[in-house]
Amino acid sequence: MLGTWLNLNKAGVIGLNRRNVAFINELNPRRRMRLVDDKTITKELAEKAGIPVPELYGVISNWYDMGSLRERLKQPGGLVIKPANGSQGNGILLISRPMASGSYQLANGRRTSFEDVQFHVNNIASGMYSLSGQPDKAMLEYRVRFDTVFDAISFKGVPDIRIIVVRGIPVAAMLRLPTAQSDGKANLHKGGVGVGLDLRSGETLTGMQNGAVVDIHPDTGNSLAGITVPHWDQMLTMAARAYDVTGLGYLGADIVLDKERGPLLLELNARPGLAIQVALRSGLGHILDAAMDADSQDKDAAQRVEMGQALAA
Amino acid sequence: MNSSAHTRILALLCLTIGLGIFVYKTSSFQTPLTAEVQETVWDIELFIDFMARDEPVRVEAFIPGTAGGRQIAQEQFYNGAFGHRVVEGAALTEDGEVAPQNRLNRKSIWTYRYPNDRKILRYQGRITAQDGETPIAPFGKKAQANLLARIADDVKRQAFLVWSSDLQRQSADADSFAALVVEQIFSEQPSDEVLTLLKDLPPSTARLVLARNVLISQKIPARIANGVVLTGPMRQAQVQHWLEYAPDGVGLRYFPGEALDRFFAIWFGEKPLIQADGAYELSAQISLSPVVVSGEIAAAMSGLATAPLVSWLRFDRLPLTTQLVYGVLVTIPVGITLLVFLRQFIGVQTLGTFMPVLIGIAFRETALWNGIFLFSLLVGLGLAARFYLERLKLLLVPRLAVILIFVVICMAAISLAAAGSGQNIGLSISLFPMVIMTMTIERMSIVWEEYSAWDAIKQGMGSLIVAALSYLVMSNNQVEYLMFHFPELLFVLMGLCLLMGKYTGLRLSELIRFRALAKRS
Numbered sequence: 045m046l047g048t049w050l051n052l053n054k055a056g057v058i059g060l061n062r063r064n065v066a067f068i069n070e071l072n073p074r075r076r077m078r079l080v081d082d083k084t085i086t087k088e089l090a091e092k093a094g095i096p097v098p099e100l101y102g103v104i105s106n107w108y109d110m111g112s113l114r115e116r117l118k119q120p121g122g123l124v125i126k127p128a129n130g131s132q133g134n135g136i137l138l139i140s141r142p143m144a145s146g147s148y149q150l151a152n153g154r155r156t157s158f159e160d161v162q163f164h165v166n167n168i169a170s171g172m173y174s175l176s177g178q179p180d181k182a183m184l185e186y187r188v189r190f191d192t193v194f195d196a197i198s199f200k201g202v203p204d205i206r207i208i209v210v211r212g213i214p215v216a217a218m219l220r221l222p223t224a225q226s227d228g229k230a231n232l233h234k235g236g237v238g239v240g241l242d243l244r245s246g247e248t249l250t251g252m253q254n255g256a257v258v259d260i261h262p263d264t265g266n267s268l269a270g271i272t273v274p275h276w277d278q279m280l281t282m283a284a285r286a287y288d289v290t291g292l293g294y295l296g297a298d299i300v301l302d303k304e305r306g307p308l309l310l311e312l313n314a315r316p317g318l319a320i321q322v323a324l325r326s327g328l329g330h331i332l333d334a335a336m337d338a339d340s341q342d343k344d345a346a347q348r349v350e351m352g353q354a355l356a357a
Numbered sequence: 358m359n360s361s362a363h364t365r366i367l368a369l370l371c372l373t374i375g376l377g378i379f380v381y382k383t384s385s386f387q388t389p390l391t392a393e394v395q396e397t398v399w400d401i402e403l404f405i406d407f408m409a410r411d412e413p414v415r416v417e418a419f420i421p422g423t424a425g426g427r428q429i430a431q432e433q434f435y436n437g438a439f440g441h442r443v444v445e446g447a448a449l450t451e452d453g454e455v456a457p458q459n460r461l462n463r464k465s466i467w468t469y470r471y472p473n474d475r476k477i478l479r480y481q482g483r484i485t486a487q488d489g490e491t492p493i494a495p496f497g498k499k500a501q502a503n504l505l506a507r508i509a510d511d512v513k514r515q516a517f518l519v520w521s522s523d524l525q526r527q528s529a530d531a532d533s534f535a536a537l538v539v540e541q542i543f544s545e546q547p548s549d550e551v552l553t554l555l556k557d558l559p560p561s562t563a564r565l566v567l568a569r570n571v572l573i574s575q576k577i578p579a580r581i582a583n584g585v586v587l588t589g590p591m592r593q594a595q596v597q598h599w600l601e602y603a604p605d606g607v608g609l610r611y612f613p614g615e616a617l618d619r620f621f622a623i624w625f626g627e628k629p630l631i632q633a634d635g636a637y638e639l640s641a642q643i644s645l646s647p648v649v650v651s652g653e654i655a656a657a658m659s660g661l662a663t664a665p666l667v668s669w670l671r672f673d674r675l676p677l678t679t680q681l682v683y684g685v686l687v688t689i690p691v692g693i694t695l696l697v698f699l700r701q702f703i704g705v706q707t708l709g710t711f712m713p714v715l716i717g718i719a720f721r722e723t724a725l726w727n728g729i730f731l732f733s734l735l736v737g738l739g740l741a742a743r744f745y746l747e748r749l750k751l752l753l754v755p756r757l758a759v760i761l762i763f764v765v766i767c768m769a770a771i772s773l774a775a776a777g778s779g780q781n782i783g784l785s786i787s788l789f790p791m792v793i794m795t796m797t798i799e800r801m802s803i804v805w806e807e808y809s810a811w812d813a814i815k816q817g818m819g820s821l822i823v824a825a826l827s828y829l830v831m832s833n834n835q836v837e838y839l840m841f842h843f844p845e846l847l848f849v850l851m852g853l854c855l856l857m858g859k860y861t862g863l864r865l866s867e868l869i870r871f872r873a874l875a876k877r878s
Contacts, residue, residue, distance in 0.1 A: 051875035057874050059861075061861050061864065166752060170752050233807075
C-alpha cells in the first residue's frame with residue numbers, strides 16, 4: 045500500500061484533497077464561482093467575448109414562463125433542457141424532435157409526453173438538480189448536431205471535449221464519449237468513456253470507463269486511439285479565453301463539436317474532476333505545478349495555448 | 358504570509374494552548390488521566406421550575422435526610438430571592454402531630470410574598486448509593502396507629518377486618534404474616550378484598566400504602582420509601598417507591614416489580630416530593646450523575662479550584678443538569694474530528710457532511726445494534742416510499758414533506774408495535790432526528806437514480822459506518838472522562854482539524870481509484 049502511495053506521488057497523481065486545497069481554494073475566488081455555476085451567466089459572458097456557444101432558446105424559472113413552454117418546445121431540430129445550476133450533467137433532457145402526436149422524441153429513442161417534460165422543467169425550477177438545492181431555472185438551448193468524426197467511437201448522444209485550464213494555460217484534455225450504459229450522456233460517472241488527448245495534436249490516446257482503463261469503445265468495439273479532433277487549436281484557444289472571461293484560475297471547459305457551427309463552448313466547471321488522470325494514464329501534478337509557476341499573466345490566449353503545448357511536450 | 362503558514366501557526370497555537378493547559382493540569386495537580394467511574398457516589402440535583410402570579414408562594418420539597426447517620430456532602434441551595442429554611446425530623450409536623458416516617462425526612466421550604474414570572478429553585482447534594490446490603494434506618498417506637506378508625510368507608514373497614522384476620526389465621530408469626538401480606542397484595546390477581554381496599558388510593562403507591570397499613574395494624578413497623586434508581590447519568594430520573602418493614606426487628610425492603618441493585622431513598626411516607634401553594638405550571642426534575650471520585654482526583658480538583666489560571670475551566674462548577682449536557686456536548690467534537698479524518702484521509706463517502714455524526718448521537722439513545730437496525734429500517738422504508746412517489750411526479754418541497762411525514766408515521770408504527778411486544782426500542786426511536794432521516798432518504802434516492810444503486814448503497818453504508826464509529830468514540834468512557842475534565846483538549850481537536858484542512862495528499866480510496874497509474878510508473 046505504501047508502495048502504491050509512493051508510486052502515485054512520483055507519477056504526480058493528485059487527489060481530491062490537493063485539488064481542493066491547492067487549486068480550487070487557491071485559484072477560484074468564491075464570488076467568481078457564481079459565473080460558472082449559473083450557466084446562463086456563463087453563456088452571456090462567453091457570447092460577449094465572442095466565444096461561440098449553443099444558441100439559447102429560452103429560460104424558464106417560474107410559473108409565468110411555464111405558460112410558454114409548449115411554444116418554446118416547437119424546435120424542429122429538437123433542443124436541450126438543462127438546469128442552469130446543474131452539476132455533473134444531472135437533469136439534462138435531450139429532445140431530438142417534437143412529434144405530430146404532441147409528444148416528443150428523446151435522443152435515446154424513447155418518447156415522452158408534454159406532461160413529463162413539464163414535470164422535468166418543474167423539477168429543475170424547484171432546485172432538484174441545483175448545487176445547493178436553491179430554486180433554479182431551466183435553460184432551453186440549441187441541440188448540437190455532433191460532427192461525424194467520432195461516430196466510430198460513440199454510442200448515440202453528444203461526445204464532448206473537456207479541457208483543464210490553469211491560470212489561463214490549457215494543461216490537459218480529454219474526449220468524453222457516450223455509451224449505452226451512460227444513456228447517451230458523455231458523463232463519466234454514468235459509465236461514459238473518457239479518452240485522453242494529446243495536447244499538441246488533439247489526437248486521441250488511451251481511454252477509461254467506470255474508473256478502469258479501456259482501449260476500445262464498449263459498444264462499437266472500435267479502437268479509441270488515433271483519431272484527431274478537428275479545430276483543435278481553436279478549441280484550446282476558446283478554453284484559454286474562458287479564463288479571461290471568468291477569472292477562474294482552475295477550470296474545466298466543456299466544448300462540443302457541431303457539424304455546421306464548429307466548436308461550441310457548452311459550459312465551464314470550477315471544480316473539474318480528476319478522472320482525466322486515468323484517461324491520460326498519467327498524473328496531472330507535474331504539469332499543474334509547471335503551469336502554476338509559468339508567467340501567463342500578460343499573455344494572450346493564443347500565447348498561453350502555445351505555453352500549455354510546450355509544457356505538455 | 359501565505360495561507361499554509363497562517364494555518365500552521367494557528368494550528369500550532371491551538372495545540373500549544375490545549376496541550377499546555379492539559380500538561381499543566383496533569384503535572385502540577387496530578388490529575389489522573391483515567392478514572393474508573395465509581396458507582397457509589399452520585400450527585401443529585403432537584404430542579405424546580407414554576408410560574409408565580411403575584412401571590413404568596415410556598416414550595417416544600419423533600420430532600421435527602423441525614424437521619425440514621427447518612428452523609429450528604431456538598432449541599433447547595435439555589436434560592437434566588439426566596440426565603441429558605443430546612444426543616445427535619447421531629448420539627449416536621451402534619452396536622453399538628455409528628456408522623457413516624459417524618460423522623461427520617463428533611464424538607465426544604467422556600468417562601469416568598471410577592472413573586473412574579475418564572476422562578477427556578479434548585480437543590481444539589483452528593484449522596485452515597487444504597488444497595489441491598491445497606492442497613493435500613495431504625496423504625497420509631499410509635500409504629501402502630503389506630504388505622505381502623507381512619508377508614509371511613511364501612512365496606513372498606515369490613516373488608517380490611519376480614520382480610521387481615523384471615524391473614525393472621527394463616528400465618529404463624531410476624532415474619533410469615535408479612536410475607537403473606539406482600540404476596541397477596543403484589544400478586545398478579547389480587548383477591549376481591551384487596552381490590553376493594555386498593556380503590557380510591559393513588560395508583561402509583563396504592564399497594565404500598567395498603568401493605569404498610571396492614572403491617573402497622575399488626576404492630577409490624579413499616580413505611581413507604583421514595584427514591585431513585587441509580588443506573589447511569591440521567592437528566593430526568595423517575596421517582597420509585599418501595600416498602601421497608603421489620604417483622605422481627607430485622608429491616609427488609611420490598612421492591613414492587615424488579616429488585617433494584619443500586620438506589621437511594623430520598624424521603625419516606627406517601628406525601629408527594631413537592632407540595633406547593635401559589636405556584637403554577639410547576640415542574641420538578643431530578644438529575645443524577647455518578648461522581649468520578651478517587652482520592653487522587655478529589656485532591657487534584659480541590660487544587661484546581663484554587664489555581665489562578667485554570668480554575669474557571671471546569672465544568673463541575675456548573676449546575677448538574679448543565680454538566681450532564683456538557684458531558685455529551687464535549688464528546689461531539691471528537692466524533693467530528695474522526696469524521697474529518699475518515700473523509701480526508703480514508704475517503705469514506707457519506708450522505709451529507711455532518712449527518713453521520715448526528716446519527717451517531719442518536720445511537721446514544723438506542724444503543725449500537727438497535728440504532729443500526731432502526732436506521733436501516735427507516736431508510737429502507739423511506740426509500741421505498743420515495744421511489745413510489747417518483748411516479749406521482751410531485752414538486753420537490755411537497756415531496757420532501759410527504760417523506761418526512763411518512764418517516765414519522767413509520768417511527769410511530771415501530772414504537773407502537775414494539776410497545777406491544779415489550780421491547781424498549783420503541784421509546785428510543787422517537788429520538789432519531791427525522792429531518793436528517795428525510796434528507797438522507799432524498800439524497801440517497803437521487804444518488805440511486807443519477808448514479809447507481811451501488812453508489813447509493815455505498816454512500817449509505819459509508820454514513821452508517823461513520824455513524825457507528827463516531828458513536829463508539831463519543832460514548833467511550835475514557836473519551837467522556839478526558840473531554841469533560843480536560844475541556845482544553847477542544848483546542849487540540851481544533852488544531853488537528855486545521856492541520857487536516859491543509860492535507861493535500863491522496864486519500865486511501867484514491868490509491869484504489871488510481872491504482873492503474875501506479876503500475877505504469
